[in-house]
Amino acid sequence: xxSLMVKVSVDDNECTGCGLCYNDECPEIFMEGDEGTSNLKPxxxxxxxxxxxxxxxxxxxxxxxxDACPVSAIKVG
Numbered sequence: 036x037x038s039l040m041v042k043v044s045v046d047d048n049e050c051t052g053c054g055l056c057y058n059d060e061c062p063e064i065f066m067e068g069d070e071g072t073s074n075l076k077p078x079x080x081x082x083x084x085x086x087x088x089x090x091x092x093x094x095x096x097x098x099x100x101x102d103a104c105p106v107s108a109i110k111v112g
Contacts, residue, residue, distance in 0.1 A: 040088035041112060043097050045073045047085055049108035056100035056109060064089055064097055065109075073108070 068074035
């Protein structure tokens with residue numbers, strides 16, 4: 036049985052690099068990128084650091100990060 040995956044993306048034009056997602060809300064999925072803004076961790080990436088798929092079991096974590104983002108740069112689903 037395969038696990039369901041959920042699409043997650045970060046808009047690097049909106050991200051301010053505040054760190055709420057990768058430091059506080061969901062460090063399991065997000066990390067600080069080279070430019071100081073949010074990236075997905077390598078194991079979740081699809082084609083680049085700003086978008087990918089996470090297991091459905093981690094959707095709650097991604098949702099918390101998206102809800103906490105002050106500029107709505109994270110999209111889940």
